[in-house]
Amino acid sequence: MLTVWRNFIKGSEEIMAEIFNCMDMPLLMETDILVVGGGSAGCLAAMSAGQQGENSVLLIERYGFLGGSSTQMLDTFYGFFTPGDSPRKVVAGLPGQVVDVLDGTGDIFLRANTYGAGTGVNYNPERLKLVWDQLLQQAGVKVALHTSLVGVEKMEQEGILCVVWHKSGFYKIKASRVIDASGDADFCHLAGYAYEKAGEVAAAQSMTTTFRMSNVDLDQFERAGGKNMLKEKMGLAVEQGRHPLPRKEGSAHAMCQVGCISTVAVKVGHLDPLNVFEMSQAEEEGRRQAFILEKFFQDDVPGYERASIIGLSHQIGVRETRRVYGEARLDKEGCMSGRAVNDSIFLCGAPIEDHRQGANGEDETYWQYIPGGGVYGVSYQTTVPQGSEQVWVAGRCFSATHEAHASCRSMAQTMAMGQATGLAAVLSLQYGESARDLDVKRLQEGLVDRGAILELPEKPADISREGWGKSID
Numbered sequence: 172m173l174t175v176w177r178n179f180i181k182g183s184e185e186i187m188a189e190i191f192n193c194m195d196m197p198l199l200m201e202t203d204i205l206v207v208g209g210g211s212a213g214c215l216a217a218m219s220a221g222q223q224g225e226n227s228v229l230l231i232e233r234y235g236f237l238g239g240s241s242t243q244m245l246d247t248f249y250g251f252f253t254p255g256d257s258p259r260k261v262v263a264g265l266p267g268q269v270v271d272v273l274d275g276t277g278d279i280f281l282r283a284n285t286y287g288a289g290t291g292v293n294y295n296p297e298r299l300k301l302v303w304d305q306l307l308q309q310a311g312v313k314v315a316l317h318t319s320l321v322g323v324e325k326m327e328q329e330g331i332l333c334v335v336w337h338k339s340g341f342y343k344i345k346a347s348r349v350i351d352a353s354g355d356a357d358f359c360h361l362a363g364y365a366y367e368k369a370g371e372v373a374a375a376q377s378m379t380t381t382f383r384m385s386n387v388d389l390d391q392f393e394r395a396g397g398k399n400m401l402k403e404k405m406g407l408a409v410e411q412g413r414h415p416l417p418r419k420e421g422s423a424h425a426m427c428q429v430g431c432i433s434t435v436a437v438k439v440g441h442l443d444p445l446n447v448f449e450m451s452q453a454e455e456e457g458r459r460q461a462f463i464l465e466k467f468f469q470d471d472v473p474g475y476e477r478a479s480i481i482g483l484s485h486q487i488g489v490r491e492t493r494r495v496y497g498e499a500r501l502d503k504e505g506c507m508s509g510r511a512v513n514d515s516i517f518l519c520g521a522p523i524e525d526h527r528q529g530a531n532g533e534d535e536t537y538w539q540y541i542p543g544g545g546v547y548g549v550s551y552q553t554t555v556p557q558g559s560e561q562v563w564v565a566g567r568c569f570s571a572t573h574e575a576h577a578s579c580r581s582m583a584q585t586m587a588m589g590q591a592t593g594l595a596a597v598l599s600l601q602y603g604e605s606a607r608d609l610d611v612k613r614l615q616e617g618l619v620d621r622g623a624i625l626e627l628p629e630k631p632a633d634i635s636r637e638g639w640g641k642s643i644d
């Protein structure tokens with residue numbers, strides 16, 4: 172029998188599990204590997220597992236498209252390159268192949284940065300939706316869109332019985348292995364694994380509705396002072412009470428589409444994304460702030476006079492909710508050590524980037540860099556929920572403290588985590604090993620064979636605008 176750690180007495184999840192037990196639900200599918208959530212971690216986990224061709228792989232996603240935050244609200248992969256004067260490319264393998272495909276159709280450019288989270292890979296998020304579809308098809312993954320995990324009925328050695336909901340009704344799915352890549356650790360929550368809820372120990376990061384504007388004259392914007400001018404204008408707008416902006420700084424950057432920009436400037440704190448009405452309030456507040464920002468851009472920022480919002484993010488961006496307690500936990504000391512651990516499955520060189528809610532907008536993002544432009548390695552055991560034999564967690568709900576999470580949540584890292592957990596699930600089935608007792612050396616060799624980087628490359632990367640292909644090691 173599996174060891175399941177209950178961290179509640181009798182919550183609605185247990186009551187639901189009992190109700191589901193009594194219901195006569197059809198079996199949607201029996202699968203070797205079930206991936207819950209089609210974000211950057213889940214897509215990569217499914218791709219990685221599917222590509223081995225040994226097992227059936229099913230991915231369920233509650234929305235009608237894949238990519239999670241990567242396509243719901245964002246347009247820049249961070250974490251591929253380290254920040255600093257001598258940037259290194261620290262993530263490759265399958266995550267790199269996703270970017271290669273986008274590069275092939277002219278749908279990326281590098282946004283060189285020696286500060287912040289380092290150089291970003293800007294991509295066309297609409298194209299990325301198509302790319303995720305194609306890559307998963309090629310990997311032989313069965314995809315169930317508009318399908319949400321709502322219950323975990325039984326956790327037994329011979330199979331985990333999950334309950335999903337689709338408009339046509341409730342169904343069961345039986346899986347030998349499960350990768351929870353739901354971002355919110357929904358599977359782990361429903362199965363009773365232990366986790367920390369953001370905000371319980373340290374203040375949770377704020378939420379952000381992103382938006383895109385078209386008809387921006389970027390040349391005029393740059394001639395007027397670009398990024399520095401924008402920061403100055405935002406500060407003045409707040410100080411002079413011209414526009415009630417949520418914060419004094421924020422990112423407004425060019426997209427792949429000509430004349431379009433994407434912003435990360437809305438800030439919604441002190442609301443719980445796991446509470447029905449607070450999350451509804453957050454969505455409303457995010458939209459309200461977005462249109463305040465639109466007016467500010469039109470009135471105050473050269474180049475934006477004739478620009479307007481053409482799209483809000485599909486939902487407000489949620490940075491953290493549940494963070495599972497794993498067999499190991501990444502903490503701030505681990506990040507700042509700048510060292511790889513023996514069982515590292517990927518590298519991260521991104522600083523701690525903690526978006527906190529300031530009372531008057533003056534308390535902005537808190538940054539702390541890894542000393543010496545270094546990188547740290549992330550332990551395999553941070554992807555294994557405590558006591559787990561058949562379950563992994565990948566992506567932003569992996570086992571990390573609040574601060575460590577604020578460093579290790581960029582999409583290059585969540586994709587790398589996906590690649591590692593997907594392969595781990597396959598190896599676990601192949602060799603009959605449990606998640607926590609998996610032969611990690613074999614996993615590491617498999618990852619390196621498939622292009623993953625587990626040691627800091629000596630050669631600095633080319634981070635020029637067109638430098639993606641040139642910075643392949």
Ligand SMILES: Cc1cc2nc3c(=O)[nH]c(=O)nc-3n(C[C@H](O)[C@H](O)[C@H](O)COP(=O)(O)OP(=O)(O)OC[C@H]3O[C@@H](n4cnc5c(N)ncnc54)[C@H](O)[C@@H]3O)c2cc1C
Pocket residue numbers: 207208209210211212213231232233234237238239240241244245246247248249250318319320321352353354355357378379380381435488489490565566567568580581582583585
């Ligand atoms: C506002 C904001 C800005 C950010 N900026 C950047 C940036 O510029 N660059 C960068 O690299 N990173 C950025 N990040 C961080 C990064 O986007 C995330 O940490 C990362 O994308 C998380 O990936 P994930 O796959 O773990 O989760 P997600 O992308 O959240 O994917 C989870 C998926 O699971 C699905 N799902 C959830 N519950 C269920 C369920 N019960 N059943 C079925 N499906 C379910 C969701 O619909 C979603 O598709 C930002 C995050 C936010 C919120």
